[in-house]
Amino acid sequence: MGEPLLRVEALRASYGDAPALHGVSLELAKGETLALIGANGAGKSTLLKSICGLVGQIEGRILFKGEDIARCPASRIVRLGIALVPEGRRLFPSLSVEENLVLGGKARRPGPWSLESVYALFPVLKERRRQPALAMSGGQQQMCAIGRALMSNPDLLLLDELSLGLAPAIIKDIYELLPRIAGGGGGAILVEQDVMRALATAGRFVCLQEGHVSLQGDPAAHSRDDITRAYFGT
């Protein structure tokens, strides 16, 4: 199998005095989609943010393509090929749809994604490209946030709570596009409240509970009871 795309080793992270991760280890192979599940406060978002370089106080190692990026600034990590679709989308309100996308491409990594290919994936963004990003509906904003992350042509795409606040029909549309979004030889980590959807989409899962890995493996190899226990810690 060779070297994993991402390897997290004994990662500890904290905000101020409040620890959020207590020694998390996981691996992700090239081309793999991993579902990261867990209750609120289990540390899923913290783990994604740590990988992107947004958490100041971390211990342990984060190896991306063999290089330890645990102490790299976020603006460098995106150049190495990691992009995040943040929870709540966090589009830039004073930028137009197209400006949001263009800024997403600032890292100028070569690859298949460009304004044209993002517009081909989400045609509605092209229609609305001159509008302020927040003038669009929630689903369209989520498309813009995904497009913005793709613009950097990441090798590893981190998706945080894609379905939050969206109508079920929109969620279904976005998940149908997910293989095209996360495909292309890179890897993806999917954080999702909707556990069943995440498990159905991903080839493997990691369940976090209070900052620890409580269960991981192939979704089909574990019973729902096992997963529920790992999720809630009963």
Next chain:
Amino acid sequence: MTWINAIVQGVLVGGLYALFAAGLSLIFGVMRLVNVGHGDLIVAASYLAWSIVHATGLHPLLSLIIVAPVAAVFGYTLQLGILNHTLGKGILPPLLVTFGLSVIIQNGLLQIFTADTRKLDAGALETGSFALLPGVDIGYLPLLMFATAVVVIGALQFLFYSTGLGREFRAVSDDREVAELMGVDERRVYAAAMALSLAVVAVAGVFLAIRSNFDPFMGPGRLIFGFEAVIIGGLGNLWGTLAGGVILGVAQGVGAEIDPGWQVLAGHIAFLLVLAVRPRGLFPRIS
């Protein structure tokens, strides 16, 4: 006619106030930093221009060829070396550090240039005028100041909304963390904003030095006018800042027409009235 004249002259002076304010407005908009040393930086630019004019005999306006780049480089370095370290830790550290900067600049200028007042002589530009209406004469210098303010603010507006750097200014202002995720190095973006702010400060400083006598302790007064213009116009809105400068200038002009002693007070009263009626200013972009 004296009233019309007071208003017209007030509008033109408002251009200078807008120049005092534009750099403040820019910095606050990009990084929410209130630069208490802004007025002193303007006065320091005046002294730099004065020194260059006296050493080389250049026309005061041409001294900008040197003063503006020097100020911009100083701003870039100041931001990277000091001010960036004060950000993100609450509102107090940048206030204290720029207050300290203000004290250092004032006393440094006093040490080097003494407390004597100075002035730059721009020759015929200062005295020339034409009659707009009977009893309303427009001086070339005030007109040039106002036109410069319009051009500077128009240029900043263009930069903010139509260039890649401006896109990054707006992005870090919206969401610093996500901008970093896109590969924006916010320390350099802030430094570029401060460089730009100080280039405008250089323009303001040269006009200040041509228009009136100046001394090392004039900074805080210019800072107040700048603040008032920014707040009257509404935070984060550059054209609003020009409007704020004009309102301040007109209020002062009308106040002075009533009684010369009321000039500055009338400006402050106009400011307080706007704050009372529209606490966020007239055209706010930032809440």
